[in-house]
Amino acid sequence: MSRNEFICDCNVIHQEVVNDTLRKMPEQDVFNKIAEFFKIIGDTTRTKILFALDNNEMCVCDIANVLSMSKSSISHQLGTLRRSGIVKCRRQGKEVYYMLDDEHVKQVFEIAKEHIEHKK
Amino acid sequence: MSRNEFICDCNVIHQEVVNDTLRKMPEQDVFNKIAEFFKIIGDTTRTKILFALDNNEMCVCDIANVLSMSKSSISHQLGTLRRSGIVKCRRQGKEVYYMLDDEHVKQVFEIAKEHIEHKK
């Protein structure tokens, strides 16, 4: 039996709504990418890093000091943010300076703050 | 002198930038809530549910059919979304209808799509 053959454990109750929705649903790949984007920024450490970088570009040691965390941990997180195209970096001597590389991050943060204010 | 010398494993390189950033950083609680919001929508299943509900309110069975997943799994995820104030529901007879309860979700999805398009 094909492992793609999936039987749902309940009946369709509103067939028209389901069919209409299925027609309008984007491809799996779109959902994966959108969820991935939010997963990346949905972490307290990474959120702090992005806020910090919104003010200035900073080297890893500076970010580690601002967040009171180890260089290694910050470096791992910066790697994640870089691979996702949310930050970029430039090396200058022994230091590597990180900066935001996405104009959308600030926008979604503003909306998130509205959401939080609204739900108080 | 430095308030970080016992916490962080490296020196502050740019003291002024660090101090300036520390002054501008919001409270821990703000970061927790923002990250939590993105964590909630940063999951493929929940992203799909929110997209589906953007078209119509739907009962649990319908959503389970649209996503080809079990009722239980969908119900768990709907509980998460409900507790976060992102969806709400109403009972009608044996069925429980879910709908979006946040005007910000659609906005952040639009921005996320722009991000994804831009990074191709």
Add this chain to the structure above:
DNA sequence: ATTATAGTTGAATATCTATTCATTTGTCAA
């Protein structure tokens, strides 16, 4: 009351992930 259906919920499990630790790479200066 009994039965069937829709949905919820707690526990268990398997997977994922953030941080730590140890090591390595890259750069500069002596």
Add this chain to the structure above:
DNA sequence: TTGACAAATGAATAGATATTCAACTATAAT
């Protein structure tokens, strides 16, 4: 070259979480 420092990286671990399974509640129909 050697030493010092910034940063990156791989492996290991501990904690978080998505789904499944089984049991349960709620509602409606007979």
